[in-house]
Amino acid sequence: MKAQYFFLCLEAAIRKIPQNLIMCFSTLAICLALGMVIALIRTYRIPVLAPLLDILMAVTKAFPANLILLICIMAYTYTFNDIVTFLHLNITIRDVNLIYIAIVGLIIVSLPGISEVLRGGLLAIPKGQFEAGYSVGMTAFQTFRDIILPQMFRVIIPVLTNSILTLMKSTALVNVMGVSDILRGSIEAATDAYCYLEAYVAAALVFWVLGFMIEKIGRMLEARFNKGIRQIS
Amino acid sequence: MLEIKNIHKNFGSLEVLKGASIRVEAHQVVVILGPSGSGKTTLLRCINFLEHADKGELTVGDTKIDFETVKRREIREVRKKVGFVFQNYNLFANKTAIQNVMHGLIVVKKLPKAEARKKAEEALAWVKLSDKLDYYPSQLSGGQQQRVGIARAIAMEPDIILFDEPTSALDPELIGETLELMKNVAKRGITMLVVTHELSFAQDIADKVIFMDGGVVVEEGTPDELFNHTKEERTKRFLARILSTKTIKTKV
Ligand SMILES: Nc1ncnc2c1ncn2[C@@H]1O[C@H](COP(=O)(O)OP(=O)(O)OP(=O)(O)O)[C@@H](O)[C@H]1O
Numbered sequence A: 001m002k003a004q005y006f007f008l009c010l011e012a013a014i015r016k017i018p019q020n021l022i023m024c025f026s027t028l029a030i031c032l033a034l035g036m037v038i039a040l041i042r043t044y045r046i047p048v049l050a051p052l053l054d055i056l057m058a059v060t061k062a063f064p065a066n067l068i069l070l071i072c073i074m075a076y077t078y079t080f081n082d083i084v085t086f087l088h089l090n091i092t093i094r095d096v097n098l099i100y101i102a103i104v105g106l107i108i109v110s111l112p113g114i115s116e117v118l119r120g121g122l123l124a125i126p127k128g129q130f131e132a133g134y135s136v137g138m139t140a141f142q143t144f145r146d147i148i149l150p151q152m153f154r155v156i157i158p159v160l161t162n163s164i165l166t167l168m169k170s171t172a173l174v175n176v177m178g179v180s181d182i183l184r185g186s187i188e189a190a191t192d193a194y195c196y197l198e199a200y201v202a203a204a205l206v207f208w209v210l211g212f213m214i215e216k217i218g219r220m221l222e223a224r225f226n227k228g229i230r231q232i233s
Numbered sequence B: 001m002l003e004i005k006n007i008h009k010n011f012g013s014l015e016v017l018k019g020a021s022i023r024v025e026a027h028q029v030v031v032i033l034g035p036s037g038s039g040k041t042t043l044l045r046c047i048n049f050l051e052h053a054d055k056g057e058l059t060v061g062d063t064k065i066d067f068e069t070v071k072r073r074e075i076r077e078v079r080k081k082v083g084f085v086f087q088n089y090n091l092f093a094n095k096t097a098i099q100n101v102m103h104g105l106i107v108v109k110k111l112p113k114a115e116a117r118k119k120a121e122e123a124l125a126w127v128k129l130s131d132k133l134d135y136y137p138s139q140l141s142g143g144q145q146q147r148v149g150i151a152r153a154i155a156m157e158p159d160i161i162l163f164d165e166p167t168s169a170l171d172p173e174l175i176g177e178t179l180e181l182m183k184n185v186a187k188r189g190i191t192m193l194v195v196t197h198e199l200s201f202a203q204d205i206a207d208k209v210i211f212m213d214g215g216v217v218v219e220e221g222t223p224d225e226l227f228n229h230t231k232e233e234r235t236k237r238f239l240a241r242i243l244s245t246k247t248i249k250t251k252v
């Protein structure tokens, strides 16, 4: 290991941090929204949709993450021209930033886990909390938004922190799609000097710091949400 | 004020309510008695649609509803007119005492925040909890939680408040103060429909006592009629059983 090469790679890796953060947190936001809808449909057994989603989630869960990403990018390149023609758009495949495809892939990778975490949270809230809302005349939506959702988040934060960590690590897989990220940035910096060990260690260091920060923020939120409220054990 | 006609409710193959009918006039306190499993809780829950009855008619104030064809809008209308005090309190766990009382005022009654807060403070002062406004339910005793529950119901100014065994989850020494508070609710002229096993409460406060068994009303009348001039054999047996397990002070 040469320090000089290491710092070269580290700098390249750090430059790409925003790329991974964007991928991680936009995927997270979409997964939380979609995952909540899926969790509600599955918990309240909405006809047709619930069994369909059961199967879809079970199947998706079984695929390795990098395989899903590969299928996404392949499906995208194979169908790009058809889609463009269908939508009457005047763009070529080079005009589209591949990060969007990466995010779609990461959503497919993370959605089953995150929706399962949300379902667990929903099931942990006693039925009486809904009934209390209804009894003062609140609608189902108002009760969900003001009473259930905040309590759910308190319950799931520890597990969700873990999901976010896993998601952050998955963002390093997008280089199989040719999308740039921390790992790829670091490797690219290494090609000239052929200093791959330095590159990998630099990327590892950056992911460790990011993971550490996610964990810290999770702990902080946990403490905040728990303020004054009984722990569900 | 409140009238239920011929209500039916099944849980799967279990027939819980088999055509009970109940009438509560404005400003009355009506107590429902009955053995465990007779459908008292189910009856109350059907009134504000926490449970959906299969058949029957419900009238609350000037809203008349057929259980079979009830619409979402009608359910909300009824829930705004009917308050509910739960056996296990069911306070919003993520909200403080004052927020528990305020929230419905803001979200349902659309009061400005300052006004809602003032009303909530008044309601909590009335249940003697002014010193606990910012406590979360988990930091309050059972009796205090139930008082917040009562304040929350009262603050919404419903036409009628339903109480489902409000004291049965409480420690014996807290039952007295909660019953006392309920007597004060009655004195305010609030219409009440109360399920309880506290015969002394029924005797002192009720305008009418209803005895339910097996999903129907077996007997009803004034406390004096029901307790001292009992007509039905089933009622007599039930009262004898309760009196043998509880020592109550009889004023009559
Ligand atoms: N959600 C439910 N699903 C199935 N059966 C139910 C449900 N709720 C109540 N029951 C049944 O309905 C019957 C009446 O219950 P209910 O709670 O109304 O009785 P209760 O008169 O309030 O009794 P208690 O005095 O013990 O509170 C019981 O046999 C009970 O097992």
Ligand SMILES: [Mg+2]
Pocket (backbone or CB within 6 Å): B040, B041, B042, B165
């Ligand atoms: Mg009951």
